Amino acid sequence: xxxxxxxxxxxxxxxxxxxxxxxxxxxxxxxxxxxxxxxxxxxxxxxxxxxxxxxxxxxxxxxxxxxxxxxxxxxxxxxxxxxxxxxxxxxxxxxxxxxxxxxxxxxxxxxxxxxxxxxxxxxxxxxxxxxxxxxxxxxxxxxxxxxxxxxxxxxxxxxxxxxxxxxxxxxxxxxxxxxxxxxxxxxxxxxxxxxxxxxxxxxxxxxxxxxxxxxxxxxxxxxxxxxxxxxxxxxxxxxxxxxxxxxxxxxxxxxxxxxxxxxxxxxxxxxxxxxxxxxxxxxxx
DNA sequence: AAGATAACCAACCGCCGAAAT
DNA sequence: GATTTCGGCGGTTGGTTATCT
Numbered sequence: 001x002x003x004x005x006x007x008x009x010x011x012x013x014x015x016x017x018x019x020x021x022x023x024x025x026x027x028x029x030x031x032x033x034x035x036x037x038x039x040x041x042x043x044x045x046x047x048x049x050x051x052x053x054x055x056x057x058x059x060x061x062x063x064x065x066x067x068x069x070x071x072x073x074x075x076x077x078x079x080x081x082x083x084x085x086x087x088x089x090x091x092x093x094x095x096x097x098x099x100x101x102x103x104x105x106x107x108x109x110x111x112x113x114x115x116x117x118x119x120x121x122x123x124x125x126x127x128x129x130x131x132x133x134x135x136x137x138x139x140x141x142x143x144x145x146x147x148x149x150x151x152x153x154x155x156x157x158x159x160x161x162x163x164x165x166x167x168x169x170x171x172x173x174x175x176x177x178x179x180x181x182x183x184x185x186x187x188x189x190x191x192x193x194x195x196x197x198x199x200x201x202x203x204x205x206x207x208x209x210x211x212x213x214x215x216x217x218x219x220x221x222x223x224x225x226x227x228x229x230x231x232x233x234x235x236x237x238x239x240x241x242x243x244x245x246x247x248x249x250x251x252x253x254x255x256x257x258x259x260x261x262x263x264x265x266x267x268x269x270x271x272x273x274x275x276x277x278x279x280x281x282x283x284x285x
Numbered sequence: 286a287a288g289a290t291a292a293c294c295a296a297c298c299g300c301c302g303a304a305a306t
Numbered sequence: 307g308a309t310t311t312c313g314g315c316g317g318t319t320g321g322t323t324a325t326c327t
Contacts, residue, residue, distance in 0.1 A: 290315090293324090299315105304312075305311080
């Protein structure tokens with residue numbers, strides 16, 4: 001017979017994660033590292049499937065995640081990578097430290113696509129839109145939908161047909177407009193080398209219209225748990241350095257543990273991860 | 286002020302290749 | 307070698323918030 005089932009799906013919880021669930025998951029991974037996801041829900045006391053835990057961790061709870069809107073540079077990078085890789089969001093995300101495939105995918109669908117169309121560029125082919133397409137956007141959408149269904153022409157399939165596209169990506173740095181940094185060789189930055197700018201209130205990441213509004217709700221929810229120690233000096237939700245990790249890691253040993261885990265685990269380790277002088281991972285909520 | 290619509294994004298679904306048995 | 311699950315990926319959905327009328 002094959003492997004054992006991942007989890008019996010009866011009675012599993014779905015939908016948005018609560019602060020308590022987040023806390024359980026973070027605590028578990030902090031003390032055990034990332035092991036097999038199948039075992040995580042049971043061991044962490046969660047009524048979720050392992051897949052859901054993995055998704056929550058990689059897309060939201062990981063300490064090395066940047067949050068907030070993509071910078072202009074990141075956006076250009078995404079466009080350029082998309083032109084070469086197609087909808088291979090995970091490959092694209094691997095070139096943007098601290099960003100997830102889901103985040104990039106969402107940003108592409110909500111922002112970049114529109115931007116490119118406005119500029120008269122087909123977001124699928126990265127070539128100028130024909131006038132017919134410009135005048136009949138619905139037809140264009142249908143065409144695009146058809147294209148994606150067509151295995152030979154769909155960007156995903158066409159790129160997979162090539163031998164290891166991601167290995168042969170040539171970044172057109174001049175197009176991006178930033179010198180001296182080839183994204184094909186994302187530099188591994190040592191923690192001490194990272195200077196993550198504090199998330200100033202004026203930046204997009206602190207705007208309530210971005211994902212941070214969810215963080216705000218999340219934090220309010222978190223306040224309901226008495227075992228979380230709220231800072232006594234009156235914390236603003238939009239404090240520059242604020243993060244969930246401040247709540248999960250109540251003391252210095254926890255913070256050290258998080259640091260150790262994130263540096264020792266190849267799955268957690270990420271070149272973009274930043275720590276401030278207190279060894280606290282920056283979370284740009 | 287209220288309802289309608291658009292925008293955003295976290296989370297789910299289903300598929301696929303790799304790995305385990 | 308066949309069967310089954312795991313882990314990862316991309317597409318899609320649905321709830322929430324913002325903006326418009």
